[in-house]
Amino acid sequence: INSSRASDLEYVFVNPKTVFTRSFLDYHGMLQFRGHISVHAINFAQKEVMWKDDNEHARWQLEYSIAQLDLNVLQVSDIMMWCDFSDKDTENRCMSICLEKPLADDFVQEYHKWFQFNVITAKEAKSMYEIVIDGHEKVSSRCSTATPAHGGRPRKDGTVKKRTNGWFLAVHPESGLIVGVQEMIHPENNDLAVGMLQDAAELLPALDCIIYDRMCCALQAVRKSDMLQDVKYFCVDKFHAHGHGTNCPCSPLVHKKLDKRLRDVNTSVAEQTFASFRNYARTFNAMSPQTSFFYVLLYVQKHNELIRKNSVSHLSPFGSGMLAEASSLHGDASSVLEVGSSMR
Ligand SMILES: [Zn+2]
Ligand SMILES: [Zn+2]
Known part of the structure; x- marks a missing residue:
């Protein structure tokens, strides 16, 4: 004790x-x-x-x-x-x-709950109009391919990749602050994305634009959510849009309205943030799922503290x-x- x-x-x-x-x-x-x-x-x-x-x-x-x-x-x-x-x-x-x-007695769950209300301040939340979301392990993100039921692609030797300790992040692109985290037990999927976005919508009163490289795959599920009715723009970021065709409902290269909305949104800090967290994967995978998610939450808080001090060198x-x-x-x-x- x-x-x-x-x-x-x-x-x-x-x-x-x-x-x-x-x-x-x-x-x-x-x-x-x-x-x-x-x-x-x-x-x-x-x-x-x-x-x-x-x-x-x-x-x-x-x-x-x-x-x-x-x-x-x-x-x-x-x-x-x-x-x-x-x-x-x-x-x-x-x-x-x-x-x-x-970490006994659901400590990580208690921490996650507390975290969701404290990861950013109410003042910060008020001025956030768009977020970028991304999962740590990539599954196919193009609208042309059906979403795979299981993201564990068979390896060359035929074995399926074993489960990893994953996470799913929401980042405010302008400030670089992380506004939400979910544990990703199954590969990136729509339920997770919807859950993440609902949490974000609850936290961010002015949210009207969501940027996600799997946006088009998740669009139908996302539109069904009552909590996301105020969101007007569902987009794939400009960089990823090149991989989506002319039928993509979320591509700024296809839809002028989305292009205009994204004109002043720079997603590079968000991409760097995702990349920097992906670098932890090897360390985190050596841990139990609980310990790993504890450190994801802790490192997100450390990240936000540094961002508030105007430091991005850790990325x-x-x-x-x-x-x-x-x-x-x-x-x-x-x-x-x-x-x-x-x-x-
Ligand atoms: Zn991506
Ligand atoms: Zn698409």
């Missing part, structure tokens, strides 16, 4: 023999968020540099992941989710987090910015980063 508040936490004991310091966890957590560095990469670097004895780090990966998750769950609970409760209440709840199973794995700051504080950062990059 947890015995510390997030602000007081300096050490995380994984067991009586292994302890991580707060700054070590903060530092590596930052690297993973910024550099898409997998635990395997960090593991490799440490094996080469720090722990010559194999036995010393045999359990490192598991123990590090546990400690990092404990710290992050405590931070999310104490600093974000439960911060509006009375201090005594927050303390009681924090002290009841079970460190062996920090490019090789850009400067946060990591440059981190490495000036910690001299050994560059060696870890190089290993991380070469292993990507």
Whole structure:
């Protein structure tokens, strides 16, 4: 059972023999968020540099992941989710987090619910007129092909790709803020898109335009939703529209009305955001579905915080910015980063 508040936490004991310091966890957590560095990469670097004895780090990966998750769950609970409760209440709840199973008791569901009302402010929501949505794994997005029932394409050797921990994001293109996230258990499908859009419509009072590269496939399902009646423009973005023919109901290349609506909408920050999250796939796939979705939510919040500070450097794995700051504080950062990059 947890015995510390997030602000007081300096050490995380994984067991009586292994302890991580707060700054070590903060530092590596930052690297993973910024550099898409997998635990395997960090593991490799440490094996080469720090722990010559194999036995010393045999359990490192598991123990590090546990400690990092404990710290992050405590931070999310104490600093974000439960911060509006009375201090005594927050303390009681924090002290009841079970460190062996920090995500027990539907913690991720509670976090997701809280998240949906707190991911952006009401003021931000009011000035959002369009959103771009996208799932992390691509299935066919052209209107000419029927939507496959299962996105797991058979591989060359005939086996079907196994299930991945996926997510579905909605991004406000002008600001780059992520306004909604859904867990994607099945490959991209219309129910998921409709659910995502309904949540967004509830959050964004002025929403009138939706941009989605599978828009035409989902159009029929989307139009049936009462909550989406105020949306006037359903579009495929200009870039993807080239793959859609002259019959596409959502192509700005075909319909003047859509072209005009999209004239001042730049989707490149949204595309970069989707791409940057796709880079986490390998790290996230090594986790349980619950843990993976916890980190998707947490990383979306980190992303939005940076966007509000006018920083987009985290969107490019090789850009400067946060990591440059981190490495000036910690001299050994560059060696870890190089290993991380070469292993990507
Ligand atoms: Zn696309
Ligand atoms: Zn189309």
